[in-house]
Amino acid sequence: MLAVKLHDIGEGMTEGEVVQYLVQVGDWVETDQPLVEIQTDKMIAEISSPCAGHVKEIIIEIGETVQVGTSLLYIESSNKEVEKQQQQPEEDISKREANMTSVVNFHRVLATPYTRKLARENNINIEDVPRADASGRVTEADVQQFIKYGEVNHSIVPEVQEKVLVESVHDVIPFMGIRKKIAEKMTKSLYTIPHVTHFDEVNMTNLFRIRSEMKASGESVSVTAFFIKALVVALKDYPIFNAELDEANDRILLKKSYHIGFATNTENGLLVPVVHNADEKSMKSIHKVVKDLSERAIAGKLQPFEMKNSTFTMSNVGPLGSTGATPIINYPETAIIAFHKTKRQPIFNDLDEIIVGHIMTFSMAFDHRVADGATAVAFTNRFASLIEQPHKLMMEMI
Structure with a gap:
């Protein structure tokens, strides 16, 4: 008999929770047929059968959390099954073939x-x-x-x-799985980092106009893509916010890579997919990556490495109706920015004329051990200037 064990599904995984068995003792399974669902700290994964055969014994009960390397169930391989088949009456063989037909039509x-x-x-x-x-x-x-x-x-x-x-x-x-892991990480962040939150607003009028012009010409780029590109430029100017505090060695690590995480609300909880090396991507490329990661996050199909190594995190809660919040930093990062609701309101243009503008509020929480308020204001001012005057952002990409 072959023991099917919990293997390392993702980077650094040490344990998993048995959510559901997809087979029962006595079932015939094919090679690569899913056997059991495992909940890790970030995703739900399926452990597949390494061979064809009969399920002989299920060892671990549903709801138990076990370490990597633990045997979950036993399968009697197909070679032994063939030997048994030769001694079985034709009626039993027909039943087995019918069972195999149902396996072929297997659907999750x-x-x-x-x-x-x-x-x-x-x-x-x-x-x-x-x-x-x-x-x-x-x-x-x-x-x-x-x-x-x-x-x-x-x-x-x-x-x-x-x-x-x-x-x-x-x-x-x-209270388990992703929800429990979120709670653990948020608690560690809040009790480890002295949070300070800075609130401000940005005029989105010119950005919305440019996006409308792009859309009319057949090009569509999301606001999120503009945000990520502007954040990268601002982080290069103020690298203290693309940093990590290494308390054990009394040093601040200024990251040279720009991996931007974006909080995504899913049925399984809040996930943070990461746009890796955002500084090396065009706006159009960032738009495609964000769209792909968002869709797979909602569908529960993200891979662990796609949610790792972020250096700065953003959260766009404006579309949900949020008007303000104090976001919790994605530990061990130094800062997080949250974008809130955009409102139409009267503003003055450069000619002191009153026009209808689009004003968005945002909030930025930062680690006061690493950075000061004045630096945070300078950083958000730089970000806002790039969004309010998109031509400046375009010049930064040349």
């Missing part, structure tokens, strides 16, 4: 661990749940709707029934 739907858990505890096959989301993802609301109006088998064992009742009474949300 997208859903969070909690949504799958809710379906399991209500004895629902998650693949039978109709999806309202155009992406095909099954949401918690879909499962609740199916429980309420669909055909649900309530023949659940008493222990599970009691657990479902308790959770429905208390509206229980499991």
Whole structure:
């Protein structure tokens, strides 16, 4: 028999939580067929079968967190299965072939661990749940709707029934996986770094005009791409904010790489994909990278290395309606900037004429051990000047 172990799915991974087994003891599996879902600190990954054969034993229970190298289940390889097949009656062989046919049609739907858990505890096959989301993802609301109006088998064992009742009474949300890791990291950041938050605003009128002109000519570049490019220019002028405090060796490390993380809200929690080497990319290239990373973050398909080694983080919460906030620094970085709601309001132009402008508020939190308020203001002023006068930003890219 072959032991299927938890291997290192991503960079530096040491442990994972068993979310769900996709097979049962006795099932026939093909090579590379997904066997079990594992929750790491950043993503949900599937462990696939290294060979064809029968599942003989499942060792680790759902919900347990185990170290890399731990055996999860045993598979009896296909060679032994062939020997057994030769001694089996034709009827059993037909059953096995039918089982293999179902394997060929194997299909996995997208859903969070909690949504799958809710379906399991209500004895629902998650693949039978109709999806309202155009992406095909099954949401918690879909499962609740199916429980309420669909055909649900309530023949659940008493222990599970009691657990479902308790959770429905208390509206229980499991505190685990990505949510727990976010909490740990935010707590470490807030209790380690003395945060100071600087608030300011920027005139987006010229940027919006240029984007409209670009769109009319067939070119589309997101505001986020402009933000990232302007941040890189400002960070080069004020490298103290592209730094990391090395307390153990009493030094501040000024990073020469510009890896810009951007906070992305997903069904699994807040993820921070990273645009690596943003200083080496064109605005158009940054736009494409951000779009790709955002879509895969929402779909839960990011790789661990795509969320690592950021040197500065931004959060664009304006589209959600935010008017102001004090963001928490993405430890061990030195600063984070958050962009808030853009409002139409009367402003004066260069000719002292009153026009309708687009004004966006933003806030920047920084590590007061590393930088001072005056430097933070200078940094944000530099950033704002590039956004308010996009031609200056274009000149920086020549």
